Amino acid sequence: MINGINGVSDINGVSDINGISDINGISDINGVSDINGINGRYELCFAGSGGQGVILTSIIFAEAALLNGKKAAQSQSYGPEARGGSCLGETIISNGNIWFTKITRPDFLLALTRQSLDQYAGQVRPGGFILADSELTLPAVDVKYARLPILRAACQDVKNPMTANIVAAGAINSLLRLFPDKTLEEAIRRHVPAGTEQINLRALEAGRQLVAKAAA
Amino acid sequence: MSELRLLQGNEACVEGALAAGMRFFAGYPITPSTEIAERCALRLPQKGGKFIQMEDELASIAAVIGASVAGVKAMTATSGPGFSLMQENIGYASLAEIPCVIVNVQRCGPSSGLPTSPAQGDYMQARWGTHGDHPIIAISPSTVQEAYTLMIRCFNLSEKYRVPVIFLMDEIVGHLREGTEFPAAESLELYERVSSPVMGIDKHCYQVEEGEWAPRLNPFGRGERYNITGLIHDEGGFPTNNKATARALISRLLDKIDRNTEDICDAREYRMEDAEIAVVCYGGTVRSAMAAVERARAEGARVGMFRPVTVWPFPEARLRAWLPQLKGLIVAEHNHGQMLLEVERVARRPARMIGRVNGTLIPPDEIYAAIMEDNV
Known part of the structure; x- marks a missing residue:
């Protein structure tokens, strides 16, 4: 696993795209195979509002894990609303059998809304990692974090707000170095609606660029 | 084996059904079973099968029975509220001996309940939801892989019996x-499905051949005329009030399941050989229990898991075989204690119940704590 963003922990306060990115303490993030969290599990939690596509993001990371020879279990929870309710995608990755399929102490949290950040930030294990949209303010928790303009990049760079979930996927993989880029791209091709592959791959690249610019 | 693919339990269940030869689906979408209808709508036309979205669940199960009478392997899928609506015709299928598979992806009830949240509150309804003494088989998967493989078993048992x-x-x-x-x-x-070589109006369509348990009804619509009814009927398929006929029919319907439990009942045991405590659970709850049992075992607890795969009829002979060595029985299920009653009936002693009815999963920690408390 590449440990490619060593040395970026000192970029706090570095002015980058619009000066709103904020990456803190990510220098010691390793690949999944290294960090197996509690009980040999690596738990990823993708939280947002119904319609933002966080469940699809969780599916894509589960698929990438399978493609990478790991075991994965993906589930979700949401309310009875079709749009707008609180929405959570949960992906467990492990080298061994995964029995309990829900997050217990997530190693990683993506939060795209205020509500989801407030709800799940406290569950992230000490030393875990939170990626939040830069519009959000992080509560005081003992974790590493990055705040990146995910929703804005989807609107302005990809020119489609629906791609925010894939922008986030690109950023997550750049931050955590979970899978080779090609693996994540294949996982995206398998799960996005037919005909949207190109825009989604552009969104993935936009997400990678957010991290690259913030770390530059 | 093919390559490993990331599949949802609901999707795997459809693929298993297609592999079993299912070629007709009628249903009314309901959370959390909707993906089954969606995938059937996509996949059945590709296989030359038929998908119909019906106006409600009563019509759905009726259409499934009709398709099956015509000789097609047929299924429907629903959740608790729709399962309630299907009960009358499930009874019709059990009396008229029409093979069919009903998928119930349970959600938290009663009534509309928590539509998107898990539960196992329909365990007793699966057995006793329709009125009268009737035969039924129910099977419960614990993994996505089993949603595929056990679906095939559902069709096999349905067609056979x-x-x-x-x-x-x-x-x-x-x-x-x-x-x-x-x-x-x-x-x-x-x-x-076995059909009869004999055709024509002289044949008794509900007559059961020597050594067999169910009649060989030929597919409807191929020239043969016979009567199917929800009334108690004679071997010709026609209604009768004859007491001896009624007793013989109902007894045979129940016996065909009760006397074949070795064939029908399936259970899985995990680390039971030297177990003094058994966690009994089924379906999705197995996921929490396995995590708990493995953790407790790692700490030296003599605990195992007994898991009915065929949940109806309850695999009582299999559980009974373990009872002499067991000091503790823990039942975990996502309801207020339904399979608990079966376990206690078979064990003839109280079991500890770990249940949950708030729409969340039983955490492994809770089962682990119960194991360690019993492990003294």
Whole structure:
């Protein structure tokens, strides 16, 4: 696993795209195979509002894990609303059998809304990692974090707000170095609606660029 | 085996049904079973089968029975509220001996309840939801892989015994995605419905051949005329009030399941050999229990898991065999204690119940704590 963003922990306060990115303490993030969290599990939690596509993001990371020879279990929870309710995608990755399929102490949290950040930030294990949209303010928790303009990049760079979930996927993989880029791209091709592959791959690249610019 | 693919339990159940030869689906979408209808709508036309979205669940099960009478392997899928609506015709299928598979992806009830949240509150309803003494089989998967393989078993048992089979899933497995393999088609054992070589109006369509348990009804619509009814009927299929006939029919319907439990009942045991405590659970709850049992074992507790796969009839002979060595019995299920009653009936002693009815999963910690408390 590449440990490619060593040395970026000192970029706090570095002015980058619009000066709103904020990456803190990510220098010691390793690949999944290294960090197996509690009980040999690596738990990823993708939280947002119904319609933002966080469940699809969780599916894509589960698929990438399978493609990478790991075991994965993906589930979700949401309310009875079709749009707008609180929405959570949960992906467990492990080298061994995964029995309990829900997050217990997530190693990683993506939060795209205020509500989801407030709800799940406290569950992230000490030393875990939170990626939040830069519009959000992080509560005081003992974790590493990055705040990146995910929703804005989807609107302005990809020119489609629906791609925010894939922008986030690109950023997550750049931050955590979970899978080779090609693996994540294949996982995206398998799960996005037919005909949207190109825009989604552009969104993935936009997400990678957010991290690259913030770390530059 | 094919490559590993990331599949949802609901999707795997459809693929298993197709592999079993299911070619007709009628249903009314309901969370958390909707993906089953969606995938059937996509896949059945590709296989030359038929998908119909019906106006409600009463019509759905009626259409499934009609398709099956015509000789097609047929299924429907629903959740608790729709399962309630289907009960009358499930009874009709069990009396008229029409094979069919009803998938119930359980959600938290009663009534509309928590539509997107898991539960196992329909365990007793799967057995006793329709009125009268009737035969039924229910099978419950714990993994996405099993949603595929056990679905094939549902069709085989349904066709063999000419009985409705309930595939009692829950939201936990229905909405879970994990790596799944499709076995090669030639490796699958499929049971095809037996028809009668005799045709014509002189034949008694409900007559049961020597050594068989169910009649060989020929597919409707191929020239043969016979009567099917929800009334108690004679071997010709016509209604009768004759007491001896009624007793013989109902006894045979129940016996065909009760006397074949060795064939029908399936259970899985995990680390039971030297176990003094058994956690009994089924379906999605197995996921929490396995995590707890493995952790407790790692700390030296003599605990195992007994898991009915066929949840109806309850695999009582299999559980009874372990009872002499067991000091503690823990039942974990996502309801207020339903299979608990079966376990206590078989064990003739109280069991400790770990249940949950708030729409969340039983955490492994809770089962682990109960094991360690009993492990003294």
